[in-house]
Amino acid sequence: MMAVLGENRYGKAEVRVVHVDRSRQPHTIRDWNVSISLAGDMREVHLSGANDRVLPTDTQKNTVYAFAQRLGNVEPEVFALALARHFVDDRAGISRARVQLDSYGWNPIGPHSLARAGGEIRTVTVIQDEQSGSWVLGGLRELTLLNTTDSEFWGFARDEYTTLAETTDRMLATSVEARWRFRSADCDWAAAHDKARQALLDAFTGTYSYSLQQSLYAMGCRVLAEAPQVCEVRLALPNKHHFLVDLSPFGLPNDNEVYLAADRPYGLIEGQVLAEDAPEPGPAWS
């Protein structure tokens, strides 16, 4: 029986680069974790170990640092696009590059001092494809949100394994992971990010929710409405269960006051919301 090589890619993952801009006070920084994946005709290296088409992952790491100096204080989407295009357009034998980037927030606390913002991480993915060009995904993850009320869950399907009680007032919490596809590779990235982020917050807090799916769909729709540069949103929303504790054995009431925050298991709701006129995604999500 013959084996054949299928899809493959390689690259350097988790290059930690920090860029400082001292041109203005307060100083600002870009604090990123950059991962690169390259694909091309790589049969030889798999079959015989001949490396002449392999740009070392060490070189890719060096390129990240060099580009950080060359490009300076730019939005992460700009950086990822430049880096991905460099590999596909300016290096031999690379037909597709993916650059993924996590951006950590910092807040100024002095003219040259900052405190890590904590909370959510801004994400960028760029695919540069020899055939189809540039694809940009914005996003964020670890944005943890909670509504203390205005959430119900009832009327669900039941079978012999169903023991869950219906509720007309529950706590609803999630840790938002969202990615959105831009229509083009040219955009006011910072403004678009802020609008998409705010849309997620507004839809989560403003939706009287009968299910987390409903909140998810509202969040996706709101991003599309507020950020017209975006044509598709994908969301993964863990249902971070908060269970009301039964205090009746101790003679105590619990009028939606004391909750147990559970770790595992958790519900996981995943969905995609598209603009009606969204173009085909091509390799954007690959």
Next chain:
Amino acid sequence: MMAVLGENRYGKAEVRVVHVDRSRQPHTIRDWNVSISLAGDMREVHLSGANDRVLPTDTQKNTVYAFAQRLGNVEPEVFALALARHFVDDRAGISRARVQLDSYGWNPIGPHSLARAGGEIRTVTVIQDEQSGSWVLGGLRELTLLNTTDSEFWGFARDEYTTLAETTDRMLATSVEARWRFRSADCDWAAAHDKARQALLDAFTGTYSYSLQQSLYAMGCRVLAEAPQVCEVRLALPNKHHFLVDLSPFGLPNDNEVYLAADRPYGLIEGQVLAEDAPEPGPAWS
């Protein structure tokens, strides 16, 4: 502008279930982390919050525990298949179910005592699809392997950002993440797992390597050769860099003896190896 709902799924993630078989000594356990994802026509719950087609994730959790009792001491593939088929075949409105399962190993240390094996985790993914039937992926992750020698890396592409020195004797280490697709949903699962696992070890240790890509391809081919029930292998191999420390400032030699084990960044090599006659994967990897 109109928004439309795209692909979506929902389920309970990370249900921790342990089954004990006391019918023989030493007692044996199945220690699993089970995640379920269900898809069907879920437009209504997203658009209006009407939950009548939603089987609660709490019910899914209960089903895991009930099936653990019903099925008893079975291979994880058998469990995942039964669970996935239950949702698609026996519940209304579910057109596709995915069951993912991590299995933790334990070794007997007494008639009713066990020690956690540590190291690798065995993985199973089953897709049950209304149209195309059952799809089974076996696998493992966190299998950390190291060759102290018989690895070279030279003759690679160079550009102006390349500073890496060529080497004809380096340490090669990786943490294997492998998934393999079975040709059918009927198999001696335990035997197949053992053969695939051993094939990975044998190919990694037995390949004189000029690149991690070459080792990856050899590992995939070996699994296909040793486990003919498997038609496709996907591997993700981080290059866990061990850098030779320069001790010359201290007047000391370092003849491939003292290494710095680095965390980040790391190379990441991903590839797919298929049997020439592998059938189409359908939704197997979705």
Next chain:
Amino acid sequence: MMAVLGENRYGKAEVRVVHVDRSRQPHTIRDWNVSISLAGDMREVHLSGANDRVLPTDTQKNTVYAFAQRLGNVEPEVFALALARHFVDDRAGISRARVQLDSYGWNPIGPHSLARAGGEIRTVTVIQDEQSGSWVLGGLRELTLLNTTDSEFWGFARDEYTTLAETTDRMLATSVEARWRFRSADCDWAAAHDKARQALLDAFTGTYSYSLQQSLYAMGCRVLAEAPQVCEVRLALPNKHHFLVDLSPFGLPNDNEVYLAADRPYGLIEGQVLAEDAPEPGPAWS
């Protein structure tokens, strides 16, 4: 040879409790992770397994939830004190209780909506001791701070293993772990916490630093100066190294602009700063 039982304690760790106060808008929450340790004469349970002096850790967990309801929206120090005193004063056979508590921050984003603050965690430790009474430690951890300049490091001791270059302008970053001992168990806890926290920020940002030790001492002194209820501060400051990347192989300058953020190893500076008149700590840090 005879064995003897030495110090021992037991309890329930990581009880996750969330309290919601809906009496005002925006709703506020207390999101805590509570760990309890109890000590007393526990020889019998160790020697023979007789449990009559053992208050089950499950009971301790229940007590956390009951106290959350009884006490309502209080500062974490108040909660920990009440809980610790309950075990020592109102249960038999417990001579010392330690309650440790992590408090996670949330910011309001709507009348009944909140977003997890991320970043630092507020910490509380209370020791209630039959002999010596109540001891309260406040604190925080995971407060990540960075100065882009105003940090030097030179004039250090050298030996044959020293290769580090001196620098008169380096980036200085740390993740602050601080605990401070209160003089008494009666205090405006929220105000004291804010003052101590702000003192840490001000001293870190305001110190022109020749070593992280110097910054540490300045931070401890500032807390004592700004929060007179505090008589002792203990700090653990990892030096989160940011290394200037050498871009000269690529013909590029690097004027304190592009850094590599390293994971491991890291410097770790630990120190204690006391008010001159600080009373003995007794079991406060045990």
Next chain:
Amino acid sequence: MMAVLGENRYGKAEVRVVHVDRSRQPHTIRDWNVSISLAGDMREVHLSGANDRVLPTDTQKNTVYAFAQRLGNVEPEVFALALARHFVDDRAGISRARVQLDSYGWNPIGPHSLARAGGEIRTVTVIQDEQSGSWVLGGLRELTLLNTTDSEFWGFARDEYTTLAETTDRMLATSVEARWRFRSADCDWAAAHDKARQALLDAFTGTYSYSLQQSLYAMGCRVLAEAPQVCEVRLALPNKHHFLVDLSPFGLPNDNEVYLAADRPYGLIEGQVLAEDAPEPGPAWS
């Protein structure tokens, strides 16, 4: 109000060093994570930032790598002792050094190939003190053990918050963290480690347990009995709760067969067992 500097120490944490011994087949490796803490008269660096007594943590890191080459394939206790003595005996101004070391296990799978053992980590702590000399602690952590039966829990203290049912047959699982103090700094370290480890396994599996405290004490006693070089054992045993799932709503039995493995909260039992003639510990545990 005057502030005074209290106890302090500094050092390099988490130096990842791997030593390869190719002198025999199969090749063997030492895979360690080394942390150093030094103390001495460090007032000046805290007060004024004068670094002339500060041996840079970068130098400490270099020293680890140099000693790995000089010492070669030795037990981790030997390495830690040599390193700690170097700092106190051969460098100026250091009165106490602590070296902590995690050792990761690897199993041979070929003449020059190894697989990470997973599971437990062997630990070593050495304190070298100018006044009192050398102190050595051996240990391990993340050794996860489980008894499927022979564990009861009943007859415990009850109060108004107690709801736990008594049981005469429960699953008992823990993740052992153990440290043991050696009587002297001269020992067959490998043999002593093996004996202590085996004693922990034997006592856990061989004890019919009425409480985890009883198991803890039995484990400590067994180490003292089997490894007479050891004079004190400290154990921290989380009670990794496995709850029997109530399957009665589904009409199913559950005769100690199906369990939920819980994450948080967990019981935590800590205790110390000493040989009757154990000398004072001095700074061993500091």
